[in-house]
Amino acid sequence: MITRRQWLYGMGLIAGCGTQVGRASGAAAANEALPATGPAPLELSQYEPRSMLRVRESRVERSRFPNIDFHTHISGSTKSEKGVELSADREYLGTPQELLAVMDRKNIRAMVNLTGGYERGLAEAVAKYDRAYPGRFYTFTEPSYSGFKEPNYPTLQAQAIERAHQDGARGLKILKTLGLYLRENITSGSLVKIDDARFDPMWDACGQLNIPVAIHISDPIAFFTPTDRFNERYEELNNHPDWSFYGGDFPSNAELIAARNRLIARHPKTQFVAVHVGNFAEDLQNVSENLDRFPNMSVDLAARVGELGRQPVTARKFFDKYQERILFGTDATPHGDDYPQQVFNDQLYEIYYRFLETNDEYFDYAPAKIPPQGRWRIYGIDLPDSILRKVYFENAARLLRL
Numbered sequence: 001m002i003t004r005r006q007w008l009y010g011m012g013l014i015a016g017c018g019t020q021v022g023r024a025s026g027a028a029a030a031n032e033a034l035p036a037t038g039p040a041p042l043e044l045s046q047y048e049p050r051s052m053l054r055v056r057e058s059r060v061e062r063s064r065f066p067n068i069d070f071h072t073h074i075s076g077s078t079k080s081e082k083g084v085e086l087s088a089d090r091e092y093l094g095t096p097q098e099l100l101a102v103m104d105r106k107n108i109r110a111m112v113n114l115t116g117g118y119e120r121g122l123a124e125a126v127a128k129y130d131r132a133y134p135g136r137f138y139t140f141t142e143p144s145y146s147g148f149k150e151p152n153y154p155t156l157q158a159q160a161i162e163r164a165h166q167d168g169a170r171g172l173k174i175l176k177t178l179g180l181y182l183r184e185n186i187t188s189g190s191l192v193k194i195d196d197a198r199f200d201p202m203w204d205a206c207g208q209l210n211i212p213v214a215i216h217i218s219d220p221i222a223f224f225t226p227t228d229r230f231n232e233r234y235e236e237l238n239n240h241p242d243w244s245f246y247g248g249d250f251p252s253n254a255e256l257i258a259a260r261n262r263l264i265a266r267h268p269k270t271q272f273v274a275v276h277v278g279n280f281a282e283d284l285q286n287v288s289e290n291l292d293r294f295p296n297m298s299v300d301l302a303a304r305v306g307e308l309g310r311q312p313v314t315a316r317k318f319f320d321k322y323q324e325r326i327l328f329g330t331d332a333t334p335h336g337d338d339y340p341q342q343v344f345n346d347q348l349y350e351i352y353y354r355f356l357e358t359n360d361e362y363f364d365y366a367p368a369k370i371p372p373q374g375r376w377r378i379y380g381i382d383l384p385d386s387i388l389r390k391v392y393f394e395n396a397a398r399l400l401r402l
């Protein structure tokens with residue numbers, strides 16, 4: 001006997017069996033419809049599902065209040081080896097003119113160029129951007145690691161911070177070099193720990209000069225697990241195998257965070273901005289506990305809108321509680337097309353604004369066909385004006401002493 005449901009299915013009238021239309025009706029035909037082998041296997045990289053969800057799509061072209069992008073990379077070292085930057089000379093990823101055009105369109109009052117380097121490279125970057133366009137660019141210095149083996153390196157590096165400050169540096173940036181790349185013989189030997197005492201005078205110098213330290217340690221927790229079928233960032237690690245810190249002599253994420261915490265505890269007069277949401281956006285409970293412990297710690301949002309936006313309820317509470325200590329930042333890199341989550345363009349900023357200012361649902365966290373940091377989408381958290389003002393501008397302005 002053919003039931004009504006089987007009949008409808010055979011006629012292609014039940015959703016999901018449109019391929020049946022035009023074929024012979026009846027239960028038998030329905031069973032024959034698919035070949036015994038099923039559909040051909042599909043490469044993961046070829047899979048580009050289009051969401052069928054119909055929800056509101058807002059476009060936020062300008063941030064509601066002027067913002068400071070606290071985390072950008074306008075310049076970089078011309079030479080690095082095994083993850084350690086070894087040259088004072090800078091290469092520039094975008095001209096001031098092309099950056100200013102986007103900044104004016106997107107309501108970006110200023111960009112903080114974290115990777116300004118040191119010595120002549122720093123002075124040149126400050127002259128080209130900060131001094132040429134006052135109030136639009138702020139450049140940070142970085143440690144010079146090439147002299148790390150010299151016995152008086154701790155003092156020299158502290159003095160270098162003072163000179164950099166005189167040359168116009170507004171803060172110190174630490175890339176994840178410390179803890180993951182710098183070794184006893186610079187590029188060989190055992191890894192140097194984040195809280196190595198040889199850097200103590202440098203952290204203190206920043207405290208005395210009242211300039212913030214933007215510190216990047218660790219990476220998404222998935223980078224510390226095998227690149228296998230269980231890894232939620234499998235495609236990202238597959239595209240960038242050198243981003244994996246699984247195996248070898250790499251410390252665990254927990255060890256890196258513990259070392260950073262010891263450092264922050266030991267230098268209470270130095271302001272630390274733990275970038276990328278305290279480098280643990282997957283665990284806001286952990287970030288919250290550390291913010292509670294360390295009054296001299298803040299965080300930025302850079303390249304973690306994908307993590308925050310997939311936990312909108314927790315993220316919204318986090319912004320509420322720590323509204324004085326969260327800084328707007330994107331990790332924007334001009335022409336960084338290989339890293340859509342941080343490519344400097346209009347679309348990137350619109351995604352951040354949409355996340356912060358709307359309660360839109362299920363949208364892309366990066367301007368890319370395939371989500372580059374894991375296959376999920378995000379939700380907006382609809383912050384009130386009072387919090388937006390702090391996150392977009394006031395918190396950064398306070399730390400930079402504008």
Ligand SMILES: [Zn+2]
Nearest residue numbers: 071073302331
């Ligand atoms: Zn960065």
